[in-house]
Amino acid sequence: MKLFPLAGRPETAVRVALLSHGWEGDLCRSTSAALEALAYHVTGVESRTLEALVTAGARLGVDVITGDDWALVAGARARLSALARPWTTPEPLRELAAALGHALPSEDPVSWQTAHGPLALERAVVLGILNVTPDSFSDGGRFSTVELALARAEQLWSDGADILDVGGESTRPGATPVSQAEELARVTPVIAAILKRHPDSLISIDTTKSGVARAALDAGAAIVNDVSGLRIDSAMAALCAERKAGVIVVHSRGGPAELASQAHADYPEGVLPAVLAELGGAVGRARMAGIEAERIVVDPGLGFGKTAEQNVELLRGLATLRVLGRPVLVGPSRKRFLGALSGRPLEARDPASAAACVTAWEAGARLFRMHEPAAARDALAVAQAVYAR
Numbered sequence: 001m002k003l004f005p006l007a008g009r010p011e012t013a014v015r016v017a018l019l020s021h022g023w024e025g026d027l028c029r030s031t032s033a034a035l036e037a038l039a040y041h042v043t044g045v046e047s048r049t050l051e052a053l054v055t056a057g058a059r060l061g062v063d064v065i066t067g068d069d070w071a072l073v074a075g076a077r078a079r080l081s082a083l084a085r086p087w088t089t090p091e092p093l094r095e096l097a098a099a100l101g102h103a104l105p106s107e108d109p110v111s112w113q114t115a116h117g118p119l120a121l122e123r124a125v126v127l128g129i130l131n132v133t134p135d136s137f138s139d140g141g142r143f144s145t146v147e148l149a150l151a152r153a154e155q156l157w158s159d160g161a162d163i164l165d166v167g168g169e170s171t172r173p174g175a176t177p178v179s180q181a182e183e184l185a186r187v188t189p190v191i192a193a194i195l196k197r198h199p200d201s202l203i204s205i206d207t208t209k210s211g212v213a214r215a216a217l218d219a220g221a222a223i224v225n226d227v228s229g230l231r232i233d234s235a236m237a238a239l240c241a242e243r244k245a246g247v248i249v250v251h252s253r254g255g256p257a258e259l260a261s262q263a264h265a266d267y268p269e270g271v272l273p274a275v276l277a278e279l280g281g282a283v284g285r286a287r288m289a290g291i292e293a294e295r296i297v298v299d300p301g302l303g304f305g306k307t308a309e310q311n312v313e314l315l316r317g318l319a320t321l322r323v324l325g326r327p328v329l330v331g332p333s334r335k336r337f338l339g340a341l342s343g344r345p346l347e348a349r350d351p352a353s354a355a356a357c358v359t360a361w362e363a364g365a366r367l368f369r370m371h372e373p374a375a376a377r378d379a380l381a382v383a384q385a386v387y388a389r
Contacts, residue, residue: 011035012387033107034081039074040103042096052092056083073100080104106325108364113294114246116202116222119162121327124361124380127204127225127369128153128161129333132186133170149190150197160377163223165369166191166216167206169256171227171304177256180211188215195220204248208256210235217243227252227259227304229282230289237289247291248329249282251275251301264305271310272317275300276324283324297367299329302356308337315356318363331369332356333376354379362387 015032019025045053050066053073057064060082062075073080084101086094111118112125119125132149153164168186169178191203204223205216210233213224217239223246230237230249240247253264267274279298286296298321302311321328332338338352339345354375357368361383370376 034078036077042071045069048092052090105322109327114222121366125162125367126373127163127165128156128373129371130164130166132190146189146193153194159374161373163202165204165206171259180209183212188219191219208232210239230285241290246295248297250299251279252304265307271313297327297329302332303335308340311337322364328365329367330360330365333370350375358383
C-alpha cells in the first residue's frame with residue numbers, strides 16, 4: 001500500500017485525482033465541490049442556539065468556535081449542507097440553519113447566455129475596454145474616431161480580449177454626464193464599423209441609458225453593461241429582457257455624476273454585506289423584469305463608491321458573491337485603489353491590475369474588464385493552471 005498526500009486546494013486535488021481514474025467532468029466537479037472548505041461568522045446568537053450549535057457541530061463534523069453571542073462555523077460544504085436543513089434541525093437552530101442554507105454558494109455557472117448565444121466560462125473571459133470618449137480617466141480622447149477605435153479593437157483582440165466593451169460616457173470622478181444623442185453619436189458608428197469588419201465579434205455596450213442600449217443592440221451588440229445595476233433608467237431591464245441580451249449588473253450608488261466618487265462610501269455593517277445585498281437587489285430587478293438568470297453577470301463595482309480599504313476588503317471576500325449563483329466579473333483595471341497600494345501612477349498600474357485579476361480568479365471571478373488585456377491574460381493563464389477547478 002502506498003499513500004500520498006494531496007497538495008493544494010483539497011477540492012481541486014480531489015477533482016484531478018478522480019479525473020485520473022476516468023470519472024466524468026460534471027461528476028468530478030460536483031463530488032469535489034462537496035469538499036470545498038467554507039467558514040461563516042454569525043453574530044447576535046442566543047445562548048440556547050449556541051449550545052445547540054456546538055452539539056450539532058460535534059455530531060456533523062463541523063468546526064464551531066463560540067463567544068458570548070457569536071460563532072464561527074467552518075467545514076466542508078457537504079457537512080455544512082447537513083447543518084443547513086431547518087426541517088431536520090432542533091428548534092433553536094432553525095433560524096441559523098435557514099440563514100446558512102441561503103449563504104452556501106451555488107454551483108459555479110459554466111456559461112453565460114448573451115444575445116448571440118452562450119459564452120463558455122471554463123477559462124477566463126477578458127473584456128477589452130474601448131472608450132470612445134474625450135474624457136475617460138485612463139484613455140480619454142485616444143480612440144474617439146471610428147478609424148482609431150477600429151485600430152484599437154484590433155489591438156485588444158490581438159492582446160487577448162474576448163469581448164469589446166464599448167463606452168461613450170465617462171464614469172470617472174467629476175465627469176460631466178452627456179446627452180443620449182451625444183452618447184449615441186459616439187458609440188453606434190463604432191459598433192457598426194467593428195461588426196461590419198468582424199461580424200462574429202462579441203460586443204458589450206457600457207451605458208446606463210436604455211436608448212443607447214437599444215441602438216447598440218440594433219447595431220449588433222450582444223451584451224449590456226449597466227454600471228448603475230439597472231437603477232438609473234427604469235426602462236433598461238425591460239429592454240434587456242425583450243432583446244435577450246447578456247446583462248452585467250454593477251454595484252454602485254448615486255446618480256451618473258457620483259458613481260465613481262466616494263460620496264456614498266458609507267457601509268456601517270461592512271462593505272461586503274452591503275454589496276452582496278445591493279447586488280442581490282439588482283439581480284432581483286432583472287429577474288422581475290423578465291431577464292433570465294442565465295443572462296445575468298454580477299460585478300461588485302471596484303472603485304465605484306468605495307475607499308481604497310473597502311476595495312481591498314471586497315477583493316478579499318469576493319467569494320461571498322458566489323451565493324448569488326451568477327458569474328462574477330471584476331474591473332480592477334488601473335483603479336485608484338491600485339495606485340494607493342502600489343504607489344504607481346495611472347499609466348503604470350497594469351501589473352497591479354493583473355495581480356488583482358489573479359486574486360479575483362482564485363475567489364471565483366471568471367470575467368475581467370481590462371484596458372490592456374495582455375498582462376492580465378498571461379497572469380490568468382498561470383492562475384488557471386495553478387487554481388484549476
